[in-house]
Amino acid sequence: MRLPCKEAVRTSILSKKWRYHWCRITELNLDSRLWETKMDKLYPTVKFTKIIYQILSLHEGPITKFSLDIAALKSCPNIDNFIHFLSRNDIQQLVLELPWGKMYNLPFSLFTFSLLSHLTIHNCVIHSPSDFQGFDKLISLKLCDVTIPPELLGSLISQCPLLDNLELEISEDSLSDVIEINAPKLRSFDFTGNITFICLMNVPLLAEVSLSLYQGSSMEADNFFFAMFFESCTALERLFLHFNGSEIEPEDDDEVAMRLPFDVNCVKYLYLRFLILEESYDLSHVLCCIRSFPYLEYLEIQLPVKYVMMFLRL
Template identity: 55%
Template sequence: MPPNGKRQQLSPPDVLSNILESVMDDILMRLPLRDAVRTSILSKKWRHNWCRLPQLRLDEALWKTKRDLTDLTSNFTKIIYHILTLHAGPITKFTLSIPHLDGCPNIDNFFYFLSRNDTQHLVLELPTGGNRYKLPSSFFTCLHLRHLTLNNTLFHPPPVFKGFERLISLELSNVTISSELLGSLISHCLLLEHLVLKDSHDSNPIEISAPKLRSFVLSGKIHLIHLKHVPLLSNVSYEPTEFSLETEHDLAKIFESIPAVENLRWEFSNQDANPGPIEVIPTRLPYALNCLKRLYLSRIFLQEFFEFSFALCLIRSSPNLEEIEIEACASSDEDFCEPVPRDAIDEIPASFSDMTFNHLRTVTIYDVAGGRAEMQLIKVLLAKSPALIRMVIKPCGMEDKKSFKILAEITKFQRASSKAEVVYNVD
C-alpha cells in the first residue's frame, strides 16, 4: 500500500510489443503466410511486421476450404494486390506452390515486382493440368537469382536473355524448353553447383557443360544426356525412364564423363522393361570408378539377369566403396524377366577373385527373397570386405520357416572382418 493508503492500478507489461524485432521476424518466418498476416491484430507494433518479411510462401493453405478454390482468380488477385501494395523491403525468397489447382491465375505483374526486390530464391510449382504457364519477359530480368525451381512452366526467353549469371541451383520439372536452349542456359550459369532435370519432353540430346557442378539429378531419358564438361561432379542420381544398351561401350559412356563421382544413386523402377541383351553388360567397366564411395541401387530385381549383372558390374568397378545400399524388388514382370542362370551364379566368386574392398564398412540390402544370386552376392561381400563393420539384411514378406532358413545360411558365410556384425531385420 502507498503512504496515502490508496491502491494504485499497475498496467501489465505489453509483452508482445517488447519482443525484439529479430525475434518477431523469426516467429513470422516460421508461420504460414495466412497466420503471419493475422498477427497484425496482436498490437500496434505487430500491425505491419509481416509486410517486411524477406521470405514469402503462397500455397493452397491460404484457402480455408475447397469452396474457396472455386473463386480462385478473385481471391488470388486480392492476395497479390495486398502484397504488391503493402510489402516493404527485399524479398530474398519467394515460393508459389499451387500444383493442384484447376488453372493458373494471372501472376505476370508479380515477376516485375520480384525483379525490383532482388529476389535470390524463387520456387514456382504451378498447376499440372491444362496449358503450361508461359513465363513473362519480366521473369527473365530477375538477374539476382541464385536458386531457381520451376514446375509445369513454358520457358521461352526473349532474344536478349543470356542467362542467370549468379545461379548456383537449378531445378526443372515438367518444363517445356528446347534442348539447345537448356544447354545454353546451363553453360551460361558458370557458378552452377546443383542441377535437377525431371520429365523433359524434348527428344533431342542435351549437352551439359558446367565446370562447378557438384550435384546432378536426372529423371528421364538418360541416353539424351551428354555430360561434356563436369570435372567436379561428385553426386549423381539417375532415374531413367528409358534405358537401353546395344554395345558394351554404351554403359561405359554413361560413367566415363563423371570420373569424380563419389555418391551414385540408380533408380530402376521407371526404366524401360527391355533394356537390351545381357551380352552388353561387361564384367567391369574399362576404367575404375576410383572416387566412388557410396552406391545406392533402388528397386532393382536381383533375380533378373540384366539388372543383377548391371549391379555386379558397378560393384566390381568400384574398388574404394565405403557404403553399399540395395533396395531390391521382390517381383518383376515375368514376360520380360530373364532369370540369372546357374552357371552365371557359380562364376561370381571367380569374378571377384582379384578384388578386396578394403574401405567397405556398411552394406544394407532390403527385400531379400533368398534367391541364389542374392545369397551369392551377400557371401562375396562378406568374404571380400576386411573393414566391414555392419551388414543389414531385411527379407521380403515371406513365411517364418523360409526366413529362418535364409538366416541360417547367412550365418555360415565366411567373414573377412572379425568386427563385421550381420543384422537380420524381420518385421
C-alpha cells in the first residue's frame, strides 16, 4: 500500500505467493514514472496504453482511490475504457491530470460513480448526461482549466449536497463572467481566474474564501458586487485576496467606495498577496475592505520581491 505502483508490481518476482499480491491494492497512483526509462524507444503514449491496460486487466477487488497523471504527454490517449472500468469499482477518490492542448471529452460513465467523495480534474471538456442526479457523497471538488458550460457548473455544484471544499481554476474564455454557487455545506472556496461576478446563493457555512483574480477581473466594490458577495457570506472568517501582480486599469470616472454599504462583522483574518503599492486603485480597494471589517484580528500583506529588497536597503 505504501509503495509507488511500479515498485508494488515488482514485488511479484519475490515468490509464487507474492506474484499477484499487488493486484489487490486499493489505491492506484499512475504517472510517468511507470513508463519513462533512460533508454526510451517507444512513444510514451504507446507505453502508457500498454501498461495501464495490463494493470487494470490484472487488478482484483475494489479500487477506492485512482490517480492518473499524464499531463506530460503531447496528446491524451483514449481513457474512456479506464474510466468505465473504474465505474464498476467502489471508487471514492479520483484524480485526472490530462495533457494540455486538445481538450479531452470526459465520458458520461464518470457521472455514475455513486461513492465518489473527492474529485479532481485537470484539462478536459465536461458535459453531463441529462439524467445526472448528482454526487450524493462528494465533499471535495477541484476543477482546473476545464471547459464547462456555466449552467452545468452551477448545476453540478448544487447537486453535491455534502460539498465541503470547492476549488476552481478557470482559464480565459472557458467560462462566462458569472458563476452561481448553491452549496449549503460548503466551508472552503478557492477561485483562480478571470471573473466579473460570483453569485453565492446559499453558503451559510462558508468560512474561508481565496480569490486569485487575473488581469481584467472586475474588483471594484460596485462592479465586482463586493456588497452582494459579502452579504451572502455570513460565516466568513478568512479571506485571501491574490492580486497576481496584475494592474487594473480604472476608467477615468471610476471611484472606489470608502467602505462597503454595511459592516462585515464575521471576517477576522485578511491575507493580501502581491499587492502593488504604486497602484492607488488597488490600495483603495484594500482600504475599503479593511474599513468594512470592524472585527478584523489578523492582517497579512505579501509584497512583490522588489518591495522586500527596498525595505531591506532601508
